[in-house]
Amino acid sequence: MITYKVGNIIDYQQFIELLKASTLGERRPIDDEARMKRIVEHTNLMVTAWEGDLLVGAARSITDFAYRAYLSDLAVRLSHQKQGIGTELIRQTKLAIDPKAVVVLLSAPKAAGFYPKIGMEHHPRAYLLRNEDDLNQS
Numbered sequence: 001m002i003t004y005k006v007g008n009i010i011d012y013q014q015f016i017e018l019l020k021a022s023t024l025g026e027r028r029p030i031d032d033e034a035r036m037k038r039i040v041e042h043t044n045l046m047v048t049a050w051e052g053d054l055l056v057g058a059a060r061s062i063t064d065f066a067y068r069a070y071l072s073d074l075a076v077r078l079s080h081q082k083q084g085i086g087t088e089l090i091r092q093t094k095l096a097i098d099p100k101a102v103v104v105l106l107s108a109p110k111a112a113g114f115y116p117k118i119g120m121e122h123h124p125r126a127y128l129l130r131n132e133d134d135l136n137q138s
């Protein structure tokens with residue numbers, strides 16, 4: 001049986017272990033412990049999925065709880081994927097914020113088919129700034 005918990009109850013080492021077990025570790029700075037510690041400590045909405053004492057999934061968001069929740073990481077242990085856990089982590093994230101607030105995310109390449117499948121809306125106007133020098137001077 002899988003149980004879901006809302007709250008910052010895992011530390012960065014548990015989070016790194018989950019990222020590795022889900023394969024998302026390939027795309028996150030898991031070898032930079034100081035950065036991973038900041039990532040976890042500054043998260044203000046963490047939903048976790050548990051099978052007993054085993055952490056099997058997490059949805060990590062930054063949110064104002066009233067308007068937007070930026071879902072930064074969604075990871076489910078490889079051994080537990082395709083059982084509805086990823087979908088439920090997103091549902092619990094949505095339930096934790098104001099009903100009128102919206103969950104926003106950028107998909108990892110491997111998960112691009114997942115979000116439309118579970119009913120999320122594609123938004124064509126997402127923008128990234130990787131380097132401040134890329135900004136045009138006025």
Ligand SMILES: CC(C)(COP(=O)(O)OP(=O)(O)OC[C@H]1O[C@@H](n2cnc3c(N)ncnc32)[C@H](O)[C@@H]1OP(=O)(O)O)[C@@H](O)C(=O)NCCC(=O)NCCS
Binds near residue numbers: 081
């Ligand atoms: C993407 C991920 C979170 C999905 O979690 P999950 O628990 O396996 O998802 P669910 O079981 O809720 O899947 C719901 C549906 O989407 C499908 N699905 C799951 N992963 C998919 C993927 N990567 N691409 C397309 N469809 C996918 C499932 O088969 C299921 O369909 P079904 O109802 O017809 O069986 C999980 O596969 C994962 O952790 N992947 C590696 C890390 C990653 O890429 N995370 C996303 C970062 S943006």
